[in-house]
Amino acid sequence: MAALKDVAIIGYAQARNERQAQATEVQFLFPVINEALEMSKIPRREIGFTCAGSCDYLSGQTFAFVMNLEAVGAWPPISESHVEMDGAWALYEAWVRLQHEDIDTALVFGSGKSSPGNPAEIYPLQMDPYTLTPLGFDPVSSAAIQARALLDAGKVTERQMAEIAARSRRDAMKNPYAQVTGEFDVDELLAQPYVTAPLRKHDLPPISDGACAVVLATGDKAREVCERPAWIRGIDHRIEAHQPGMRDLTTSRSTRLAGEAAGVGSAPIEVAELSATFTHQEPILREALGLGDQVAINPSGGALSANPVMAVGLARIAEAAKQIVEGGRRRTLGHATSGMCLQQNLVCVLEGEQ
Amino acid sequence: MTDTAGNATTTSGDEPVTMMEYFMQLEYSDVVSAPVMRFRDALMDARLIAQQCPKCKLVYVPPKGYCPIDTVELDERNEIQLADRGVVTNYTVVTPVQYYGQKETEPFVRASILLDPPGGMLILQDVLDIPVAEVRAGMRVEAVWAPKGERDVDEIGNRSGSALEGSLRGFRPTGEPDMPAEAFSDKVW
Numbered sequence: 001m002a003a004l005k006d007v008a009i010i011g012y013a014q015a016r017n018e019r020q021a022q023a024t025e026v027q028f029l030f031p032v033i034n035e036a037l038e039m040s041k042i043p044r045r046e047i048g049f050t051c052a053g054s055c056d057y058l059s060g061q062t063f064a065f066v067m068n069l070e071a072v073g074a075w076p077p078i079s080e081s082h083v084e085m086d087g088a089w090a091l092y093e094a095w096v097r098l099q100h101e102d103i104d105t106a107l108v109f110g111s112g113k114s115s116p117g118n119p120a121e122i123y124p125l126q127m128d129p130y131t132l133t134p135l136g137f138d139p140v141s142s143a144a145i146q147a148r149a150l151l152d153a154g155k156v157t158e159r160q161m162a163e164i165a166a167r168s169r170r171d172a173m174k175n176p177y178a179q180v181t182g183e184f185d186v187d188e189l190l191a192q193p194y195v196t197a198p199l200r201k202h203d204l205p206p207i208s209d210g211a212c213a214v215v216l217a218t219g220d221k222a223r224e225v226c227e228r229p230a231w232i233r234g235i236d237h238r239i240e241a242h243q244p245g246m247r248d249l250t251t252s253r254s255t256r257l258a259g260e261a262a263g264v265g266s267a268p269i270e271v272a273e274l275s276a277t278f279t280h281q282e283p284i285l286r287e288a289l290g291l292g293d294q295v296a297i298n299p300s301g302g303a304l305s306a307n308p309v310m311a312v313g314l315a316r317i318a319e320a321a322k323q324i325v326e327g328g329r330r331r332t333l334g335h336a337t338s339g340m341c342l343q344q345n346l347v348c349v350l351e352g353e354q
Numbered sequence: 355m356t357d358t359a360g361n362a363t364t365t366s367g368d369e370p371v372t373m374m375e376y377f378m379q380l381e382y383s384d385v386v387s388a389p390v391m392r393f394r395d396a397l398m399d400a401r402l403i404a405q406q407c408p409k410c411k412l413v414y415v416p417p418k419g420y421c422p423i424d425t426v427e428l429d430e431r432n433e434i435q436l437a438d439r440g441v442v443t444n445y446t447v448v449t450p451v452q453y454y455g456q457k458e459t460e461p462f463v464r465a466s467i468l469l470d471p472p473g474g475m476l477i478l479q480d481v482l483d484i485p486v487a488e489v490r491a492g493m494r495v496e497a498v499w500a501p502k503g504e505r506d507v508d509e510i511g512n513r514s515g516s517a518l519e520g521s522l523r524g525f526r527p528t529g530e531p532d533m534p535a536e537a538f539s540d541k542v543w
Contacts, residue, residue: 022385024512027419030427060382061513070422116382134376
């Protein structure tokens with residue numbers, strides 16, 4: 001859907017991603033929200049709407065999403081909402097809320113502490129309880145099926161996948177929030193054994209504890225507090241069948257449709273931050289969004305260098321916004337995904353003013 | 355009915371229902387946060403510590419690392435020592451039902467204790483050395499610590515709140531005169 005009312009990203013912050021944070025989710029969320037608000041120059045009490053994305057299953061704590069509000073400052077009571085989704089969908093809800101005339105600012109955040117649990121046990125529980133959950137259909141196994149389909153179709157090679165990992169880790173060296181960074185030789189990566197064939201360790205995202213917060217403002221308010229706001233020019237999300245056997249895993253129809261609706265192709269994109277949590281998903285997303293070689297992909301290192309589940313998609317949008325606000329870019333894109341094998345996808349097109 | 359290949363199929367409502375059982379469990383392993391680690395260390399020393407917000411002066415016990423009212427981060431610099439005596443502000447008499455895992459057999463009390471200045475509220479505390487029927491709001495109490503060699507804080511983590519039985523057994527009456535309700539009515543939990 002094309003943007004109806006001008007809404008911009010005017011503040012953002014992320015936690016430094018860790019394999020296992022000693023801090024609780026609220027504790028590491030706390031400075032992230034403070035930092036994003038500080039950057040936005042919007043006084044906390046003036047925020048019109050707050051929306052969070054998180055999942056209690058990750059840390060195994062009932063009502064963890066309510067506790068997270070302690071990091072916001074919810075007394076006296078505030079207007080807030082929560083999605084059991086990546087924070088990118090919380091941003092979508094806030095963007096919809098801002099289409100109303102009564103408020104002009106919103107705070108969005110996503111957070112996840114994955115380290116206490118075992119993703120291979122937790123994630124199958126979101127699948128079909130009769131045919132997929134009992135199989136232990138976990139993210140790595142499902143991604144391996146997708147990668148196999150892609151390799152068999154000749155759409156990618158294992159070498160190209162390793163090159164994506166090496167590039168992401170190298171780019172991540174400049175990202176203070178990244179977790180897996182460094183120079184890696186592609187041949188050495190390819191000499192490593194499979195974790196789940198055809199995926200090697202470098203094809204997988206790390207397990208991360210992390211958070212991201214974003215502040216939104218409408219038209220004049222955004223211009224008043226921010227020198228170069230990152231305007232949301234289009235945002236859309238689409239979902240495909242839950243059962244992965246019912247769709248072609250080598251393409252992403254939902255990403256293509258979301259991209260078209262968000263207006264990706266109407267002008268050149270300079271930078272795209274994609275939630276490709278497995279190496280082979282990057283070419284699927286590039287194809288679905290029509291991103292050519294001239295587009296810089298994941299200069300932050302992307303989801304392969306840090307994968308704070310429930311925050312990683314919002315972090316992509318924050319990184320895409322940063323390219324405009326701090327990097328002076330004209331037009332960028334942030335992408336978020338949810339579910340197994342890119343089941344659901346959100347595309348957000350951002351623009352700076354000339 | 356038949357399908358397109360001519361094979362017999364069942365009609366709606368006649369399908370055999372297959373039942374399946376799926377047992378699962380999720381295991382989580384939490385790391386104790388820095389403020390709670392300090393709280394545990396103090397309990398081993400028969401001391402209660404808390405963090406006090408420099409703005410609103412609210413006392414957080416166990417310490418949580420921040421004040422959610424003022425949204426300020428708190429650390430060791432905001433740490434205070436608490437009194438280990440105070441007043442019962444509220445209580446419940448629990449009549450145990452013998453569900454699986456229930457260890458109690460007789461009615462018992464869980465009380466909220468407002469500690470003496472600088473304050474701090476401990477909830478769900480046992481009240482010892484007094485018949486259940488005689489427990490009352492306003493009653494002055496003092497901590498009953500487990501003997502040094504028996505103190506155990508293994509159960510205390512980020513999520514255990516006021517469950518301190520391994521080190522702080524509960525509170526017992528001091529025999530001092532009861533406090534009037536006005537003295538604590540704004541702090542009843």
